[in-house]
Amino acid sequence: MFVNGAAFPDFRPSGNAAVNPDLYDLENQAVDPDGILLDAMRDIAPWAGRSILDLGCGTGYWLDVYADEAAEVIGVEPDPDLCGRARSRHPDARVLAGSAEHLPLPDSSVEVVHARFAYFFPPGCDAGLAEVLRVLTPAGRLVVVDNDQRHGEFATLLAASAFAAAQGRAEVTDRWWAERAAERREVMSAWSFATRADLAAVLGMEFPATVAGSWLDRHPSATGLSYGYVLFSIGPAS
Numbered sequence: 001m002f003v004n005g006a007a008f009p010d011f012r013p014s015g016n017a018a019v020n021p022d023l024y025d026l027e028n029q030a031v032d033p034d035g036i037l038l039d040a041m042r043d044i045a046p047w048a049g050r051s052i053l054d055l056g057c058g059t060g061y062w063l064d065v066y067a068d069e070a071a072e073v074i075g076v077e078p079d080p081d082l083c084g085r086a087r088s089r090h091p092d093a094r095v096l097a098g099s100a101e102h103l104p105l106p107d108s109s110v111e112v113v114h115a116r117f118a119y120f121f122p123p124g125c126d127a128g129l130a131e132v133l134r135v136l137t138p139a140g141r142l143v144v145v146d147n148d149q150r151h152g153e154f155a156t157l158l159a160a161s162a163f164a165a166a167q168g169r170a171e172v173t174d175r176w177w178a179e180r181a182a183e184r185r186e187v188m189s190a191w192s193f194a195t196r197a198d199l200a201a202v203l204g205m206e207f208p209a210t211v212a213g214s215w216l217d218r219h220p221s222a223t224g225l226s227y228g229y230v231l232f233s234i235g236p237a238s
């Protein structure tokens with residue numbers, strides 16, 4: 001993917017969706033079985049009858065979900081392989097090569113932007129935030145889905161994993177968004193897998209083997225876990 005002859009400089013290949021997209025789809029299927037997270041996102045910025053951009057859409061898993069209600073669904077993805085995969089996801093979704101800092105969309109053209117575990121890992125996200133605010137309509141809203149690093153069983157796995165913990169230290173993240181007057185909402189939901197083997201496979205993708213193995217040993221019959229999210233939302237008017 002190139003912008004003026006250069007690869008998107010802000011593209012960071014993902015260690016999960018890009019490495020094993022089928023397993024990442026399985027992870028997404030286990031996300032939020034009762035729709036608690038989705039309801040909170042809808043409450044903050046409804047997308048029924050509106051245009052919605054899924055920024056860093058990965059395999060495009062969530063494009064299908066948004067297409068049920070939205071008037072227009074756009075995915076933007078810098079990874080060429082994932083972009084191709086997302087393009088075959090839903091006939092009505094438009095998937096474009098781009099990145100947070102290089103959105104191939106006109107000013108004031110989208111009403112809702114979602115970024116699920118994509119790009120917004122503060123600090124250092126001002127260029128992407130400015131670009132998102134450029135493409136949002138004046139009353140539009142960005143909703144960023146992040147991990148809650150303090151609450152829920154998933155947070156204990158993050159805390160045990162130096163790699164994941166370093167990615168999104170809670171205080172740095174909260175301060176960065178607060179300084180930009182973003183709203184913050186905690187949501188407690190869950191992962192729920194059909195089988196323990198599926199849970200083990202996804203934990204093995206997301207965490208070092210020792211961290212995943214130790215958690216599984218301590219939860220011998222688990223097929224899921226409690227999962228806390230933090231939603232940060234901001235718009236051109238806020």
Ligand SMILES: C[S@@+](CC[C@H](N)C(=O)[O-])C[C@H]1O[C@@H](n2cnc3c(N)ncnc32)[C@H](O)[C@@H]1O
Pocket residue numbers: 010011012013014016017018028055056057058059060061062076077078079082098099100101115116117118119
């Ligand atoms: C963990 S995956 C999440 C995918 C998708 N949002 C989901 O929840 O299924 C992170 C995604 O962000 C994409 N990404 C990496 N750098 C990016 C950037 N600078 N701007 C937008 N997306 C980016 C990756 O290619 C990957 O698809």
